[in-house]
Amino acid sequence: MNAKQKQDSHALKREPRKVTLHTLRNMKIKGDKAAFITAYDYPTARYADIAGVDMILVGDSVANTTLGYTSTTCVDMEDMIRHSGAVTRAVERAFVIGDMPFMSYQQSDEAAVVNAGRFIKAGCDAVKCEGGKRVTPRIRAMVNAGMVVMGHLGLTPQSLAQLSGYRVQGKTAAQLDILREDIVALEKAGAHLVLLEAMPPEAGKELHDSVEIPVYGIGAGPHVDGQLLILHDIIGMQDTTLLRKPSFAKRYTEVGNIIIEALSRYCEDVRSEAFPAEEHWYKGRI
Numbered sequence: 001m002n003a004k005q006k007q008d009s010h011a012l013k014r015e016p017r018k019v020t021l022h023t024l025r026n027m028k029i030k031g032d033k034a035a036f037i038t039a040y041d042y043p044t045a046r047y048a049d050i051a052g053v054d055m056i057l058v059g060d061s062v063a064n065t066t067l068g069y070t071s072t073t074c075v076d077m078e079d080m081i082r083h084s085g086a087v088t089r090a091v092e093r094a095f096v097i098g099d100m101p102f103m104s105y106q107q108s109d110e111a112a113v114v115n116a117g118r119f120i121k122a123g124c125d126a127v128k129c130e131g132g133k134r135v136t137p138r139i140r141a142m143v144n145a146g147m148v149v150m151g152h153l154g155l156t157p158q159s160l161a162q163l164s165g166y167r168v169q170g171k172t173a174a175q176l177d178i179l180r181e182d183i184v185a186l187e188k189a190g191a192h193l194v195l196l197e198a199m200p201p202e203a204g205k206e207l208h209d210s211v212e213i214p215v216y217g218i219g220a221g222p223h224v225d226g227q228l229l230i231l232h233d234i235i236g237m238q239d240t241t242l243l244r245k246p247s248f249a250k251r252y253t254e255v256g257n258i259i260i261e262a263l264s265r266y267c268e269d270v271r272s273e274a275f276p277a278e279e280h281w282y283k284g285r286i
């Protein structure tokens with residue numbers, strides 16, 4: 001089978017219907033777990049969609065994974081809309097969520113609605129913003145404007161300084177109480193979905209069981225409605241100076257090594273003049 005035939009056979013195996021909010025709610029009711037990953041560009045979003053991933057987050061982690069920054073706070077709306085458009089142009093089935101970058105919703109309800117609207121115009125099915133009680137007015141405003149909104153609790157990288165760095169959240173009863181109040185407040189404000197990041201499985205379960213809406217996790221244990229991982233952690237496309245695979249992520253392949261090996265063979269072929277061979281020349285005489 002060549003590469004195209006392999007892709008076609010994967011595409012045939014996946015459930016063809018577009019994933020909607022209704023699909024996600026039904027999956028929760030049936031106990032079907034959603035496979036959720038990040039993607040930031042056309043080709044990887046296309047591969048994810050063909051592979052049958054249910055949900056794609058165009059995460060502000062594009063800052064670290066793709067743009068070479070060390071913090072998610074470095075990306076802005078222009079970055080996020082460009083990457084969201086690339087993803088939504090590639091995707092036919094998965095539910096696509098645009099991640100609202102730092103300072104695109106913090107300042108006012110109006111800013112939140114205008115910026116969230118740009119993600120929807122770029123083809124996203126929903127937007128995500130970080131925070132609990134303190135962002136509920138923003139969530140309510142975006143929901144009132146007709147948009148599907150995902151909340152994000154636990155380790156929220158946009159407020160990393162307040163959290164004193166990358167730390168597991170919800171480890172104490174007091175922390176868990178605050179998170180429980182936050183998730184209930186998000187649901188009350190109209191959030192349709194919630195993502196939990198970096199907490200013990202018991203905390204993940206407790207928060208999941210505190211609300212009716214679908215709750216997903218990244219490093220939050222198994223007792224949630226689906227699992228999110230960062231694409232680059234799964235496929236081994238990391239420069240270790242920018243990213244380290246977190247312990248909760250599972251590595252399925254080493255794409256970085258495959259790319260380095262292919263490019264070093266290309267370098268050798270150019271230097272030895274093995275490339276271009278006659279088959280790579282345009283045919284015809286001048």
Ligand code: KIV
Pocket residue numbers: 038057058059060061062072099195197218230
């Ligand atoms: O930007 C992102 O990828 C995220 C996840 C880490 C939750 O927000």
